Amino acid sequence: LATRKLLVAAERSGDLESLHSFVSGLSWSFDGKFIAFAAKSSGKDALMIYNVEKRKIVDRIKPGFGSIMGPCWTPEGQLIFTGVTVGKSDLYIVDLKDKRPRKLIDDMYDDKDAAITADGKRLAFASDRPLQPINTKHYMYGNYNIFIMDLATGVITDTVTTESGICRYPTWSPDGKKICYVSNLNGIDNLYIKDFGNGNNVFPITNVLTGIS
Numbered sequence: 001l002a003t004r005k006l007l008v009a010a011e012r013s014g015d016l017e018s019l020h021s022f023v024s025g026l027s028w029s030f031d032g033k034f035i036a037f038a039a040k041s042s043g044k045d046a047l048m049i050y051n052v053e054k055r056k057i058v059d060r061i062k063p064g065f066g067s068i069m070g071p072c073w074t075p076e077g078q079l080i081f082t083g084v085t086v087g088k089s090d091l092y093i094v095d096l097k098d099k100r101p102r103k104l105i106d107d108m109y110d111d112k113d114a115a116i117t118a119d120g121k122r123l124a125f126a127s128d129r130p131l132q133p134i135n136t137k138h139y140m141y142g143n144y145n146i147f148i149m150d151l152a153t154g155v156i157t158d159t160v161t162t163e164s165g166i167c168r169y170p171t172w173s174p175d176g177k178k179i180c181y182v183s184n185l186n187g188i189d190n191l192y193i194k195d196f197g198n199g200n201n202v203f204p205i206t207n208v209l210t211g212i213s
Contacts, residue, residue, distance in 0.1 A: 025070040029077065030118075034058075036071040036079055047071055047079060049096065061094060063101045070113050075120040080104065082112040091125060104154060110141070113169050116151070117176040123149045124160065124170040124179055131162055146170045146181050160194050161202075167192075180205070182212055189213060 026037040035050040041060060045068040049059035067084035074080060083092045083101065089110045092101040105111050109129035116123050126144045146160035146167050160179055161167040167183040177197040182189050189211040195201045206212055
């Protein structure tokens with residue numbers, strides 16, 4: 001049987017006050033040596049970098065945002081995450097050396113749940129942005145779909161889902177030809193896969209009555 005080990009414990013000091021219980025999110029680096037997660041540190045959200053071999057936090061990134069969620073490692077060792085400031089939720093990328101976050105998206109929509117392909121070229125994320133250009137004055141926010149961005153250009157190149165509900169938490173297959181995500185298409189959160197190599201076919205892989213989270 002697999003054994004469980006405690007990695008970190010919150011509420012031991014001001015430097016690690018608490019973990020995010022409901023929107024925790026953690027990400028393994030591509031080389032498997034580090035784990036990134038968001039936590040409260042000295043009253044502000046921070047990205048914690050945990051060294052798996054040394055079994056301790058070895059670095060912290062404190063950009064001063066009101067909230068940080070969903071860190072995602074890139075193959076080059078950078079981190080993409082959702083930062084909330086002045087009521088706006090946008091995607092940022094940060095290099096661990098200079099620790100200066102740069103916006104990937106800067107608009108009025110809610111962007112989160114970043115997931116990058118193994119080659120580091122495409123970024124999938126969830127957003128409540130409209131599927132087509134519309135009058136934003138009357139737009140009803142809160143319906144999330146999955147979008148794809150070309151990381152080099154910052155251009156959104158594809159829309160993975162076109163639902164009227166909520167689609168979130170995309171995950172790429174290793175070859176970048178499929179995306180698995182959570183959708184409440186049938187009224188309950190379940191896992192779906194979109195296969196880009198098979199006519200953009202979409203099919204469910206779970207049917208759990210209590211929902212997937």
